[in-house]
Amino acid sequence: MEKLKANPGKKLLIKVNEDYYARFPIKTPVLKSGDNISEVLINYVKPHLCPDDTVFISEKMIAITQGRGYCIDDIKPSFTAKLLAKYVYKSPYGIGLGSPWTMELALREAGYFKILFAAFAAAITKPLGIKGVFYKIAGKNIAAIDGPCSYTLPPYNKYAVLAPAKPNKIAKELSEVIGTSIVIVDANDLGVDIVGKSTSSLNNEFIKAAIKDNPLGQSTQQTPIGIIRKVKIILKLPLPSQKPKSLKSKIGA
Numbered sequence: 001m002e003k004l005k006a007n008p009g010k011k012l013l014i015k016v017n018e019d020y021y022a023r024f025p026i027k028t029p030v031l032k033s034g035d036n037i038s039e040v041l042i043n044y045v046k047p048h049l050c051p052d053d054t055v056f057i058s059e060k061m062i063a064i065t066q067g068r069g070y071c072i073d074d075i076k077p078s079f080t081a082k083l084l085a086k087y088v089y090k091s092p093y094g095i096g097l098g099s100p101w102t103m104e105l106a107l108r109e110a111g112y113f114k115i116l117f118a119a120f121a122a123a124i125t126k127p128l129g130i131k132g133v134f135y136k137i138a139g140k141n142i143a144a145i146d147g148p149c150s151y152t153l154p155p156y157n158k159y160a161v162l163a164p165a166k167p168n169k170i171a172k173e174l175s176e177v178i179g180t181s182i183v184i185v186d187a188n189d190l191g192v193d194i195v196g197k198s199t200s201s202l203n204n205e206f207i208k209a210a211i212k213d214n215p216l217g218q219s220t221q222q223t224p225i226g227i228i229r230k231v232k233i234i235l236k237l238p239l240p241s242q243k244p245k246s247l248k249s250k251i252g253a
Contacts, residue, residue: 004048004227007217013231016209022231023215024048025223030153033067037170038177045225046178054181054202054228056211057174059195060146060156061224062164062184069161070105072148077104080112084119095147101160102147109162110142144186144195153220167196174198183207187214 004024006012013020028044031037037057045055063069077085077100088098097103107115118137125133135143144163151157164170167184175182175198184196185207192208207228216223 007215007221007223010213010215010217012215013233014210014213016206020231020233021210022227022229023211024227024229025216025221026225026227027221027223028225030222031061031065031224033064033069035065037062037065037174041174041178041225045227048227049178049180050229052180052230054183054207055174055178056183056185056187056207056216056226056228057171058216058224059144059164059167059184059186060161062167062170063161064156064159066165068164069156069159070101071155072099072101072158072160075101075104075160077101078107080116081107084115087119087123095149097142097145097147099147099160102145105145105160105162106138106142109145110138114138115142140193140195144193151220153222163195168198169196171196171198185211187211187216189214 004026006023007025010025012022012024014023015021026045026048028040031040041055049055060069081104082100085098085100085103088096088103095102097106103115115138118134121137122134141163146161148156148158148160152159163186164184171182171184181202182198183194183202186193186195192211192214194204194207197204197207210228211226216226
């Protein structure tokens with residue numbers, strides 16, 4: 001594991017409840033539509049795995065390899081998409097449906113009636129202080145749509161990407177390939193959503209807590225996959241005859 005280290009500005013370790021976990025980001029080539037995820041996991045992840053590791057994968061990477069990413073030059077937003085996008089909150093951590101291109105994909109994915117009904121319900125409930133109604137009606141797959149952002153790795157800084165298709169099925173199949181649990185996540189600096197997982201025994205709240213600081217990064221790190229590993233923290237104390245200098249920690253698998 002000496003070749004693996006935290007991304008710049010990110011921490012390797014995190015404490016969840018009373019235990020410590022390392023989150024090792026895995027660098028891969030820039031993936032594109034049609035690339036084989038199984039081969040990527042075998043070549044770049046499996047050599048580093050230990051028993052009881054959990055692998056987490058960016059939902060965007062899965063979706064792109066499934067051909068669910070679209071260059072914005074190829075998307076022609078409708079009048080409805082342009083209108084609805086104007087009323088979406090623009091987050092600094094992701095554009096979401098706040099662009100005509102992502103809103104157009106949402107309309108195509110969920111259907112005009114469902115998106116318009118969700119927008120109508122949100123417009124009525126928002127003044128009452130009720131938030132999140134739009135995505136409760138539109139669905140998690142609509143909430144996971146990503147849009148073009150300047151900080152995204154090229155060429156996907158000019159892409160709109162749908163949520164991955166059949167994420168639980170994909171996670172289970174990939175888990176069988178490398179022999180460890182897999183969870184597909186939508187993570188950014190605002191929070192973590194569980195998109196799919198290889199087994200229902202994986203605890204959603206644990207995964208969210210373990211990667212709540214988004215250790216994969218959000219820009220050019222090129223690390224769409226990570227490994228969660230429980231570790232032991234060993235404190236090295238000075239001998240009685242020595243003057244204490246400092247406490248050092250060591251990661252033990």
